[in-house]
Amino acid sequence: MAVEGLALLARPDRLASICGKEHCMRYSKLLLPTLKEVPSEAETVSHQLLLRAGMIRKLASGIYDYLPLGLRVLRKVEAIVREEMNRAGAQEVLLPAVQPAELWQESGRWQVYGKELLRFRDRHDRDYCFGPTHEEVITDLVRRDVHSYRQLPLNLYQIQTKFRDEIRPRFGLIRGREFIMKDGYSFDVDETAADQTYEAMYDAYSRIFRRCGLRFKSVEADSGPIGGSFSHEFMVLAETGEDVVVSCIACDYAANLEKAEVVSAAETGNEAPAPLTKVHTPAVRTVAEIADFLKISPARILKTLLYETDQGVVAVLLRGDHEVNDVKLKNLLRVNELALAGEAVVRRETGADVGFAGPLGLQVPIYADQSLRGLANLAAGANEDEHHYTGVNLDRDVDVRQYADLRQITATDPCPRCGAALEFLRGIEVGHVFKLGYKYSQAMQATFLDANGQERPMFMGCYGIGVSRIVAAAIEQNHDADGIIFPVPLAPFHVLVIPIALQDEQTMTTAQTLYEDLTAAGLEVLFDDRDERPGVKFKDGDLLGIPFRVVLGPKTLAQNAAEVRDRRSRTMALLPLASLVNELRQRVQAGIQT
RNA sequence: CGGGACGUAGCGCAGCCUGGUUAGCGCGCCUGCCUUGGGAGCAGGAGGUCGGCGGUUCAAAUCCGCCCGUCCCGACCA
Numbered sequence: 202m203a204v205e206g207l208a209l210l211a212r213p214d215r216l217a218s219i220c221g222k223e224h225c226m227r228y229s230k231l232l233l234p235t236l237k238e239v240p241s242e243a244e245t246v247s248h249q250l251l252l253r254a255g256m257i258r259k260l261a262s263g264i265y266d267y268l269p270l271g272l273r274v275l276r277k278v279e280a281i282v283r284e285e286m287n288r289a290g291a292q293e294v295l296l297p298a299v300q301p302a303e304l305w306q307e308s309g310r311w312q313v314y315g316k317e318l319l320r321f322r323d324r325h326d327r328d329y330c331f332g333p334t335h336e337e338v339i340t341d342l343v344r345r346d347v348h349s350y351r352q353l354p355l356n357l358y359q360i361q362t363k364f365r366d367e368i369r370p371r372f373g374l375i376r377g378r379e380f381i382m383k384d385g386y387s388f389d390v391d392e393t394a395a396d397q398t399y400e401a402m403y404d405a406y407s408r409i410f411r412r413c414g415l416r417f418k419s420v421e422a423d424s425g426p427i428g429g430s431f432s433h434e435f436m437v438l439a440e441t442g443e444d445v446v447v448s449c450i451a452c453d454y455a456a457n458l459e460k461a462e463v464v465s466a467a468e469t470g471n472e473a474p475a476p477l478t479k480v481h482t483p484a485v486r487t488v489a490e491i492a493d494f495l496k497i498s499p500a501r502i503l504k505t506l507l508y509e510t511d512q513g514v515v516a517v518l519l520r521g522d523h524e525v526n527d528v529k530l531k532n533l534l535r536v537n538e539l540a541l542a543g544e545a546v547v548r549r550e551t552g553a554d555v556g557f558a559g560p561l562g563l564q565v566p567i568y569a570d571q572s573l574r575g576l577a578n579l580a581a582g583a584n585e586d587e588h589h590y591t592g593v594n595l596d597r598d599v600d601v602r603q604y605a606d607l608r609q610i611t612a613t614d615p616c617p618r619c620g621a622a623l624e625f626l627r628g629i630e631v632g633h634v635f636k637l638g639y640k641y642s643q644a645m646q647a648t649f650l651d652a653n654g655q656e657r658p659m660f661m662g663c664y665g666i667g668v669s670r671i672v673a674a675a676i677e678q679n680h681d682a683d684g685i686i687f688p689v690p691l692a693p694f695h696v697l698v699i700p701i702a703l704q705d706e707q708t709m710t711t712a713q714t715l716y717e718d719l720t721a722a723g724l725e726v727l728f729d730d731r732d733e734r735p736g737v738k739f740k741d742g743d744l745l746g747i748p749f750r751v752v753l754g755p756k757t758l759a760q761n762a763a764e765v766r767d768r769r770s771r772t773m774a775l776l777p778l779a780s781l782v783n784e785l786r787q788r789v790q791a792g793i794q795t
Numbered sequence: 796c797g798g799g800a801c802g803u804a805g806c807g808c809a810g811c812c813u814g815g816u817u818a819g820c821g822c823g824c825c826u827g828c829c830u831u832g833g834g835a836g837c838a839g840g841a842g843g844u845c846g847g848c849g850g851u852u853c854a855a856a857u858c859c860g861c862c863c864g865u866c867c868c869g870a871c872c873a
Contacts, residue, residue, distance in 0.1 A: 237822060237834065238807045242866055334873050368871055736833035
């Protein structure tokens with residue numbers, strides 16, 4: 202591995218191919234419009250810094266231009282992704298962004314996908330969409346050209362612009378509508394073979410995010426009603442993350458909040474069942490109000506929620522201090538659509554306003570969270586305005602169809618694997634691997650003949666990485682008050698060379714020579730040749746987040762030395778000119794894992 | 796889609812409530828002088844359909860209506 206790292210450093214042509222001609226490395230010629238002030242539209246750090254550092258500009262809501270610096274970072278991420286995908290045996294393809302509706306109708310998603318799918322018509326009035334993902338296209342490709350078990354397994358990926366018409370784009374590159382994604386799809390003869398592919402992808406992903414210099418965690422995720430099998434998300438840990446990750450402090454269990462299993466400690470209340478009593482509870486609707494009114498703990502209140510699903514209305518019972526987990530409920534009921542019932546439905550089913558619903562006398566199927574099992578003498582709505590019951594005992598009073606894990610895990614719940622304490626972390630999802638199974642291969646007849654001449658559908662897997670999102674996530678995780686602190690592997694340049702006195706001939710020649718030597722040594726160097734005061738250059742340098750800075754001026758040159766500063770640690774060292782190239786090469790190399 | 800806010804020069808904002816000079820300020824930009832180790836100073840300058848359309852009025856950035864766009868909270872999210 203180390204050998205390849207050296208090879209990379211020894212090949213400046215690789216870099217030239219990213220940026221083109223050498224003159225791009227001159228700050229005065231680069232389109233690098235930095236901003237002193239924070240654009241008002243940006244709320245999160247990464248969004249603010251991406252704009253301020255001149256890396257992106259907004260064209261429309263959730264749609265961004267990538268300027269030269271931003272593109273360089275994007276290319277860095279792509280390069281790492283490519284290397285690791287190829288190393289893991291995947292092959293790169295490039296599929297169309299515009300896709301015909303027929304394919305989506307074939308898989309059934311044309312109906313299901315909803316408004317997030319950007320649809321349009323061509324001049325012949327034929328329906329198309331801009332691909333938000335490419336299962337249909339890849340399955341179509343494979344079914345036409347792969348027919349034998351001898352051609353499997355097959356693992357194809359692409360790095361491409363996607364479009365999802367998000368309800369609410371936000372946080373700049375973190376949740377854009379147009380974004381760049383690596384999506385990969387695998388085809389195997391059966392699930393056993395697919396498991397191996399999954400493992401290989403999981404490992405490749407771990408290497409990718411490690412090489413990007415990110416602090417991340419892989420967590421168990423919900424695989425939806427399709428897979429049934431496992432699925433993992435890769436989360437970059439950051440305060441501003443949109444997702445909540447539950448992680449065990451003792452063992453290596455970690456899961457998405459939605460997926461995290463709850464194991465209920467058996468509550469052994471051997472209270473004798475009290476008689477059912479109806480209580481007048483005027484203007485008392487919320488759990489907190491009821492608890493207050495009846496002078497009991499929220500844990501002793503039975504919360505009854507009505508849900509509308511594509512299979513009809515159901516009731517869900519929870520302890521008053523617990524929250525329902527929609528994903529778990531959806532999976533249990535095996536429904537696609539699920540929504541909390543509106544006032545009208547509640548009135549129809551319970552005969553009362555929202556806030557007075559209870560399980561007694563309900564005609565709809567009742568599902569209860571497992572933590573309610575065995576609890577005695579609870580308070581619940583009476584299905585009558587301004588009334589609640591006390592002394593409710595589910596075993597005695599209610600026909601519960603099924604007890605199940607239906608609630609959101611809390612910080613006080615134990616780890617479902619080892620029983621130790623859990624911690625809640627925030628993360629940004631940058632990768633997702635999961636088994637698709639036969640969903641698409643069956644719907645679209647992607648089949649092959651096995652060794653016995655039997656026709657069988659291929660077992661598919663799907664693997665995504667948010668390439669542009671990684672750029673933002675890296676910044677969320679690596680910044681300070683002065684700007685970005687790029688991990689070396691993602692930095693747009695390794696070294697920033699700043700000559701301090703433009704009119705001093707010796708300074709300029711030395712800087713120019715240093716720039717050339719560093720470049721020849723395989724380092725990527727930005728040469729700040731602007732006629733600006735030093736303070737301006739320092740501020741911009743810090744903002745851009747280039748890992749190492751070399752400042753050259755008459756003062757240090759008199760000692761045949763230059764000042765090298767580490768962006769992250771802010772440490773400075775005065776080093777002999779002769780040692781600069783070597784020193785910087787070592788520092789950069791130390792920051793790049795392969 | 797529901798709730799909230801905003802739209803005035805490239806960026807950040809004031810002016811609007813209480814209609815009436817030539818629509819201001821800071822940053823950035825251009826020219827010159829000066830300065831050169833943490834976003835200097837002085838002088839001069841360019842840059843505006845005040846988001847759009849319509850209405851009220853002698854007169855609209857300002858009041859009213861509709862539309863468009865943007866951001867925040869929520870519901871939603873392979």
